[in-house]
Amino acid sequence: MREAEALRAAYDGVTAALTPLSPMELLAPTRCHGWTVADVVHHLTSDAQRALVALATPADGPATRTFVTYWRSTPDPAPDWASAERAAAASAWAGRRAASIAREPGLLVESWAETSAAAVQAAFAAPHAFVATQGHVLSTPDLLTTLATEAVIHHLDLLLGLPAAPDPAVATLDGLLALHGGVRPPDWGIEDYLLKGSGRLALSTPDRTALGTSAGLFPLLG
Structure with a gap:
């Protein structure tokens, strides 16, 4: 299944990026505000x-x-920036507290490698056409695409200068734009597209001009 291959590529990419890191490097900041690599x-x-x-x-x-x-x-909903900021800070803090349970950061990498490998194996063996997750029903290929998308974007959060991301992440962003008649500016690279589409990078004035009315859709991934 193409989507399972994409998930394997995304998860293997994260594992390869993490494996050589030292314990101190695992405590480095990331693009996720308030979160270390660990x-x-x-x-x-x-x-x-x-x-x-x-x-x-x-x-x-x-x-x-x-x-x-x-x-x-x-x-x-209509934005309430104060409430949104408090919610984001609470979520980031909860993530930090949960991660801190590990005795040392390297154990988190070991857990990731084992769990992600099991998830990929399950993806290739998945017998069901539709599955339930987070209160939704998705086709199995669509579930795998969302997982690959999130892994690729968090891979960019962990380290800069990464190789080109797998196509499913871009397909998701393209689909969100297409729902509202928008298209990706042709001069955007894959990394820029992922970072801007996920809100990691702000749109510049030329970006907004190129996107036109579609600029109001960013960030695309909620």
Whole structure:
């Protein structure tokens, strides 16, 4: 299955990036505000654990979400920046506390490597057409695409200057833009697209000009 191959590539890329890091490097900051590399590793491991549960949780079709609409399940409310900032800080703090349970950062990498490998194996063996996760029903290929998307973006959070990301992450962003008649500016590279689409980089004035009315959709991944 193409989506399982994409998940394996995304997870293997994260593992390869983490394996040579020293314990002190695992405590370095990332693009996720308030999180160290170790904190992001813990978050990714939780996502791989969710994958294992979802792949073992068959559901009746049809799907209630696709790999595109999964990221925009409800309309965005009018922004309350103070409340949003408090919620983001609380989420970041909870992630840090959960990751700190490990005796040392390297154990988190070992847990990630084992769990992600199991999730990939389950992805290739997945027998169900539809699965349930986080209150939604997705087709199995769409679930795997969302997992690969998140892994690739967090890979960019961990380290800069990474190789080109797998296509599923870009396909998700393209799908979100297409829902509203938008297209990716042709001069954007894969890394810029992922960082801007996920809100890691702010749009510049030329970006907003190139996107036109689609600029209001960013960040694409909620």
